[in-house]
Amino acid sequence: MIRITSTPADDNGCAWYHLSQKRAVKPMLTGKVEADWVVVGAGFAGLSAARQLANNFPDDSIVLVEAQEVGFGASGRNSGFLIDLPHDIGAPDYIGDLNTAGMYLKLNRAAQEILKGLVAEFSIDCKMDPIGKYQSAVEQRGLDVLAAYQKGLDRLGTEYHVIEEKDLPERIGTSFYKRALFTPGTILVQPSALVKGLAENLPKNVTLYEHTVITEFDNETHPHKVVLHTANGGVIEAKKLVLTNNAFAAKFGFYTGRLLPIFTYSSMTRVLTEEEGERLGGQRTWGIIPADTFGTTLRRTPDNRLLVRNSFSYNSDGRSKPDLLPKIRQRHRRSFENRFPMLSNTEFEYTWGGALCMSRNGEGVFGQLGKNVYGALCCNGLGTTKGTITGALLADWLAGERNDMIDFLLASPGPSSTPPDPFLTLGVNINLMYSQRRAGIEA
Numbered sequence: 001m002i003r004i005t006s007t008p009a010d011d012n013g014c015a016w017y018h019l020s021q022k023r024a025v026k027p028m029l030t031g032k033v034e035a036d037w038v039v040v041g042a043g044f045a046g047l048s049a050a051r052q053l054a055n056n057f058p059d060d061s062i063v064l065v066e067a068q069e070v071g072f073g074a075s076g077r078n079s080g081f082l083i084d085l086p087h088d089i090g091a092p093d094y095i096g097d098l099n100t101a102g103m104y105l106k107l108n109r110a111a112q113e114i115l116k117g118l119v120a121e122f123s124i125d126c127k128m129d130p131i132g133k134y135q136s137a138v139e140q141r142g143l144d145v146l147a148a149y150q151k152g153l154d155r156l157g158t159e160y161h162v163i164e165e166k167d168l169p170e171r172i173g174t175s176f177y178k179r180a181l182f183t184p185g186t187i188l189v190q191p192s193a194l195v196k197g198l199a200e201n202l203p204k205n206v207t208l209y210e211h212t213v214i215t216e217f218d219n220e221t222h223p224h225k226v227v228l229h230t231a232n233g234g235v236i237e238a239k240k241l242v243l244t245n246n247a248f249a250a251k252f253g254f255y256t257g258r259l260l261p262i263f264t265y266s267s268m269t270r271v272l273t274e275e276e277g278e279r280l281g282g283q284r285t286w287g288i289i290p291a292d293t294f295g296t297t298l299r300r301t302p303d304n305r306l307l308v309r310n311s312f313s314y315n316s317d318g319r320s321k322p323d324l325l326p327k328i329r330q331r332h333r334r335s336f337e338n339r340f341p342m343l344s345n346t347e348f349e350y351t352w353g354g355a356l357c358m359s360r361n362g363e364g365v366f367g368q369l370g371k372n373v374y375g376a377l378c379c380n381g382l383g384t385t386k387g388t389i390t391g392a393l394l395a396d397w398l399a400g401e402r403n404d405m406i407d408f409l410l411a412s413p414g415p416s417s418t419p420p421d422p423f424l425t426l427g428v429n430i431n432l433m434y435s436q437r438r439a440g441i442e443a
């Protein structure tokens with residue numbers, strides 16, 4: 001029996017969650033249930049895995065468990081970029097090995113197709129918009145990244161457009177940036193609305209329990225089943241367990257010390273007035289990611305707000321640290337005013353944080369983790385697409401399917417090891433501090 005020592009606790013400040021449609025939350029599990037499958041974690045990966053298990057095993061029962069509410073965790077609090085292109089920060093041209101990059105492109109595009117199909121099938125109002133993204137730079141280091149990535153994209157053979165400084169304001173309002181690479185394949189969404197919509201339209205043989213925190217699990221005592229206990233006295237007995245709870249899988253005893261919960265943060269303004277919109281200029285919606293990984297992500301949303309995302313912290317227990325939010329909000333304010341001096345009176349209405357699951361070598365987890373336990377974990381920052389496709393392919397593999405994408409994921413060496421604490425915490429914190437400082441004005 002493994003006792004889970006830390007369970008999710010996100011802050012209550014996420015704009016996407018509060019601004020998306022309220023739904024009737026599914027009941028907490030209190031009694032005992034038996035199922036063929038139990039999936040833990042209802043973010044992009046868990047929703048996708050549960051749906052595909054249901055499709056592949058129509059006569060099986062699938063229980064999907066979420067500690068918080070669907071749309072409240074990381075899958076509802078990200079910046080809503082469903083990105084198609086690979087971006088390998090370890091490679092000189094950010095593409096690296098062409099076969100590997102080509103597989104990531106294929107996986108990301110497959111995830112986009114899955115999500116597009118579900119949004120259309122169930123008329124999910126998540127403002128899905130295939131509008132592309134700008135990757136923008138202001139300093140020489142950032143410009144060098146764009147130049148290198150451009151060469152990588154040439155090798156990969158994917159479309160991009162270089163947008164020079166003078167042409168950027170008519171697109172994105174701000175004249176802050178020196179250059180951008182526009183890549184048309186990214187889709188923007190309201191992330192919380194999307195995952196709430198996916199949860200509302202699960203197949204009939206999936207039962208979702210929300211506010212149901214798994215606190216203990218046992219896959220050793222019984223040869224053919226896994227037993228899970230919940231914080232409120234519920235018990236789940238299932239033939240197989242699928243973990244889609246990102247860094248929290250380490251609390252279940254898998255990849256301990258290798259799945260790093262790194263938090264990043266966003267603020268969102270109130271709705272711009274018409275006059276503010278005119279002062280800002282540019283197109284009605286857009287999304288910008290930074291050339292420097294530690295720089296700032298920006299969006300102008302369909303409901304005419306501006307979003308700023310930057311800053312990182314290492315929260316080793318995977319739980320939010322609300323005390324950090326005021327300081328980070330000030331940092332967001334500086335980033336905002338650098339870019340939008342014409343909107344210095346436009347206040348932030350929301351500030352929040354959320355967890356990424358990072359590994360030291362950028363690899364994820366896919367496949368069998370232990371006896372009767374499987375996992376699709378460790379999104380390394382891009383879990384909207386990666387979670388969706390790895391969740392679905394894990395269910396396909398469990399149904400006996402093999403294809404090039406499954407083989408590619410199974411061949412991953414998995415997350416590499418890290419030094420033990422206190423060296424790990426110290427190392428990660430120093431790394432984050434140094435990288436954030438180095439990002440300079442890009443942040």
Ligand SMILES: Cc1cc2nc3c(=O)[nH]c(=O)nc-3n(C[C@H](O)[C@H](O)[C@H](O)COP(=O)(O)OP(=O)(O)OC[C@H]3O[C@@H](n4cnc5c(N)ncnc54)[C@H](O)[C@@H]3O)c2cc1C
Nearest residue numbers: 041043044045067073075078079081214354379382383384
């Ligand atoms: C501010 C921010 C911006 C981001 N921007 C982007 C972006 O633009 N594009 C992109 O692709 N990605 C982005 N990300 C990353 C993205 O949000 C994650 O990669 C994605 O949510 C991972 O999905 P997942 O389903 O694997 O995990 P999660 O969304 O983390 O889902 C795991 C779920 O497991 C649940 N859980 C954990 N432990 C237990 C337990 N013991 N019992 C029951 N339930 C449990 C958690 O509550 C959680 O809801 C961003 C993240 C943040 C925080």
